[in-house]
Amino acid sequence: MRRVWSDPVQQRKLATIEDVAAMAGVSIATVSRAINEPTKVADATRRKVAEAVARTGYTTNAMARSLRMRRSNMILILAPDVGDPNFSNILVGLETEASKRGYGLLIGNTQNDPSRETDYLRFISSNQADGLILFTGHLPFGFGQDRGETRLPPMVAVNEPVLGQDIPFVGVDNFEGARIAAEHLIAQGHRRIAFIGHSTSREINRLREAGYRAALEGAGIAIDPRLILDGDGTTESGRAAAELMFVRDALPTAFLCVNDATALGVIIALNARRYELPRQFSVMGFDDISFASFVSPSLTTMKQPRLRIGEAAMELLLAMLAGEQPKSREVLLRAELIVRNSVSRPGGSD
Amino acid sequence: MRRVWSDPVQQRKLATIEDVAAMAGVSIATVSRAINEPTKVADATRRKVAEAVARTGYTTNAMARSLRMRRSNMILILAPDVGDPNFSNILVGLETEASKRGYGLLIGNTQNDPSRETDYLRFISSNQADGLILFTGHLPFGFGQDRGETRLPPMVAVNEPVLGQDIPFVGVDNFEGARIAAEHLIAQGHRRIAFIGHSTSREINRLREAGYRAALEGAGIAIDPRLILDGDGTTESGRAAAELMFVRDALPTAFLCVNDATALGVIIALNARRYELPRQFSVMGFDDISFASFVSPSLTTMKQPRLRIGEAAMELLLAMLAGEQPKSREVLLRAELIVRNSVSRPGGSD
DNA sequence: ATCTCCGATGTAAAGGTTTACACAAGGGCA
C-alpha cells in the first residue's frame, strides 16, 4: 500500500526562484523578470532561465507573489444558495471568463445568514480576494453600514441588483422580459392575465410586474388588481396562489408567473383540479430553469442567458480591477422567449 | 455619484500586526500569540491586545500567514461540470463543513479538458490550496503519470472513485442502491426488467449494473442480455435506448435506469408512444435529481444523500490534512428508495 | 578619445506573518 496521502506536510521542498537562479547562473531578479516581463531580458538569458525552470519544476509561489503584489488574483463569489440552479449556470460563465484571465474563484455560500456573510468578508479584508461577485442582492452584512466611510472593494452584483449603493449590475432585463412574456400571452388572445409575483426579492419582482403592467397597458387592457397575487417564489406558493384564484370569483385565462418555480406550482394546482392545459388555462414562467421542459405541459417561459450573464459580470469586474471605468453601471441582457406547450389561445375555459 | 469602486488599489493601508503591537505597547510576537495561542499570554496583555485589535480593525493578512505557514486553508474542488445538479448539492455539503472549520473553497471547472485540469494544478503546486476534492473520476492530467514518484497532495474522490490509485473515496453505495432499486421492482412483481446503463462513467455504471444483476439472481431470475442496453447517461440516450427496445422483439415490463436523466428519456419515449405509465411500463431512476418529482409520472428513484456525501468527504479530507489516518479508504453512504408514481405492478402491457 | 545614453543585470528592501531561541523575573525549594 503506497501511503500517498498520509503525510500532509509538503516533504520534498518545492523549488524556489533561488534554485532556478542558481542553476541558470543569474540573479533572482533576472529570473523573476524572465518569467514575468520576458522582453526585458536578453534572449540568451531567457533561454537559460527557461531551461532551469523546466529542470527544477519551478512554479512561482502564489502566496509570496500575492503578499508582495498585494493582489491575489482571486474573486470571491457570494451567493445565498449554491445549490440554486439559477446560480450554478451563471457560475459556469463566471468561471470560464475568470480562468481565461488567470483568476481563481472562491466560493462562499451564505444561506442569507448575516454571520456567514460577515465571515466571508475576511477574504476581502485579508487580501485573499481582489473582488467580489454578489448574488445576494444586498451588501454583505458588516459592510458599509457600520464604518461610515469604508471603501467598498471592487464588486459586481449579479442576478439581483443592490439597491441604493451604486454597484454595477449585470443581469437579465427583467422589465423587458416580463413585457415580452405578457405580450406573448396577449398575442395569443388573452385579456385576463394574472400575475403571480414574489416579494422575497423585491427588485426583480418590481421590474417583472412593471413589465407585465406595461404590456397590458400597451394593449389597452385595464389592470385588474384581483388578478395580481403575491407569493414567495416557491413552487408551493405558486400552488397556493392558484388555489386562491379559485376561491375568489375572478379567474384569469392565463397565468404569468414571476419565475418558473412559481409557474410549476400553478401547473400542479391546475393539474390537480383536472383542468386540461393549455386548453383551459395558459401558464408562463420566467427563467427557464432545467425542469421547465420536463413538466407536463412543458413550460413556455423566458430564458435567462445565464452563461453570458456570468461572463459579462466577470468581464466587468476584471476590467474594474484593471482600473478601467465601466462604460455603464448596468448591463442588461435580453431574455429569450422559449415557446413550449403551456400556452395556447384561450379556449374552453370551464 | 460616489465612485466607490473606481479605484481598485487598496488606498487606506490596512492595519498590520505592527500597528496593533505599537498601540498595545507589546511586541509583534506577543500580538501574534495573543491571537493564535491565547493561553500563552498573560491575561492583562491579552486584553490590551484585544482592544488594540478592535480599535485598529486589524485582520491578519492571509497571504503573509500562508506564506509563512506553508498552508493556505484552501481546498480546491475539481469538477468536470459545475452546472451539474448532482455536483451543486454535494458542493453545499462540502462548503458547510469546510467553512465550519475555517477553510475556503476554490472551485475549478475542468469540462474534462486536460489542459484545464493541468491549469488548475498550479493552485496545488503553488501552495494556494492544501488539498483536493476530485469529482472527475481520474487524476488531473499531469499528475502521477509523468513524474514517476510525485507525491500526491491530500485528496478525496467524490461522486466517482479514482481507479487504481489508492485514493480515498466518499460516495453513495452504488451496488447496494441499484440492488435495492431492482428488488423494489421485483417486489412489485416484475420479472422482465431492463437495465439502461451508461459507459461514460465506467465505475458507477459497473457497480449499478452489478447491483441489478445481483438482485435478479437473488430472485432466481435469469439475466436476459437483450434487456441490457448501454447509453451515455443523457436524456436523449435514454430515449434512444427505449426506442431500441421496441425495434427488437424483447420488451421488459420495467426499466431500471442508471440515472434519472436516462429514466427521463425513457419516460419521454414511452409517453410519446402513448403508453399509460406506470400501468403499462414501470420506470426507475437513480440519483433523485431535482426534476424527478416534476416529471409525469413522477419518478420513483434512489436518492443520493448528497449533502452528507459532501460533508463526509470534506471531513475526511480535513482529517487527512490534520495528519490523521483515515479509518477506511472508502466511505459508502446508503441511497434511499424514494417511491413516487412511475412504478406499479406489471399490468396491462400491450 | 571622451561623454552620454541605453540595455541588461544585480543588490537589497519590502510585503506581513509565525516561531525558534534567548532572556528576564519571580517563585519554590534545598
Added chain:
DNA sequence: TGCCCTTGTGTAAACCTTTACATCGGAGAT
C-alpha cells in the same frame, strides 16, 4: 542565600516574491 524551573515576552530569522535603484558595458555621438 543560591539554584532551578516556569511563565511571559522580545528579537530576529524565515517564508518567497517583486521591483526601485544602482551598476556595468558597450554603442553611438561629438
